[in-house]
Amino acid sequence: MNCLLCEQPKQSSPSWQSLIAIEKSTLICEDCSNQFKRVDIIEVGDNIDSITSIFTYNEAMRNYLHQYKFLQDIALAGVFSNELKQALSKKKAIIVPIPMHPTKKIERTFAQVDELLKAADVSFEDLLIKTNQEVMGEKTREERLSMSRLFQIKPQVEIESTTYILVDDIYTTGTTMQHAALTLKEAGAKTVHAVTLIRAASEQ
Template sequence: MNKPVQNCLLCDRELHQNIGWKELLLKTLPQTICTRCEQRFQRIEQQQKEGVVSLFHYNEAMKDYLHRYKFLHDILLAKVFNKVIHEHLKDDTRLIVPIPMHPENLKLRTFAHIDELLKAANIPFAHHLTKLSNEQQSLKTREERLKTPQLFEVINPNAIKDKNLLIVDDIYTTGTTLNHAKKALLEAGAKTVDGFTLIHG
């Protein structure tokens, strides 16, 4: 998954990578997009919001990226943010818990997009939640999202009892998904539960 990419994954421009002893020694992840594409994404300065850290704003470049990655099923694009996700989570001591997909939705997409982001970033994780509904939150209004019944169930409460967890999702909008996951995990015995998303919408 971490072989050097020769061309930018977003615009196909040739990448000029200088991989020296320092990069090999530190096992840094390879560059996957060009500087021009990188600059189109807007980093968030004030990251923390209600126990959730988000890295990027939901601008036009990010909308295009998400569309290509999630809905055009371009799994290679999981590598686009590998370095920034790796740098942010590599030293985290909490259990990393990705937001799961409903089995029916997973069949349609063919890959779990949160899992692939974490794999590309070399971040270990474990599934402790199952998704109860296959409804897409992105198709609901804000009011409908806030009224959504519990979306998740904990797989094995003993595995998370008294543990510190970090839930990972792609985008934070109303916070419904993360709040449901947090509530389920805390009620099942988790000590603390925080959130991390690539994007804040």
């Protein structure tokens, strides 16, 4: 089988876990895998009880995101499934993906966060609707602070007084996560955590 990123044949020795089918096979080669850098940042936000990010945003990750999201290579959804599943298994909670705006979803043809969760075999609930298409990374801090709400709860959805985990592919300014967490908490959520695959440096 070829690597999904460099398309070169994968060369790996089978482990005892893979031989008894408890280890999910990797989709990329060792050389490509070694280009991704773990960061494992855990921090807090104004409306979020904790934010966990798994990888840093380097050139390898930029290329991965471009191929996955913009070239619509949905097969890449499973590249980091083991890492994502491990991060989400640490807390008992309702998993909620950050949704795309409906217009953007039509352009992309698939919801990238939903596909990441499906590939990781993680159950989730679509509870939020995104109401704004603006890109947070293109705004100043003052513009982000003055924005109207980015999300609303889906009609006929009742938010329980329990723990939720928001999931997104990349954390840049934090505005998206803060808005989503506030929407859940105002609707009745007791605790809101967040997990992102990538943590990108942001300008203040």
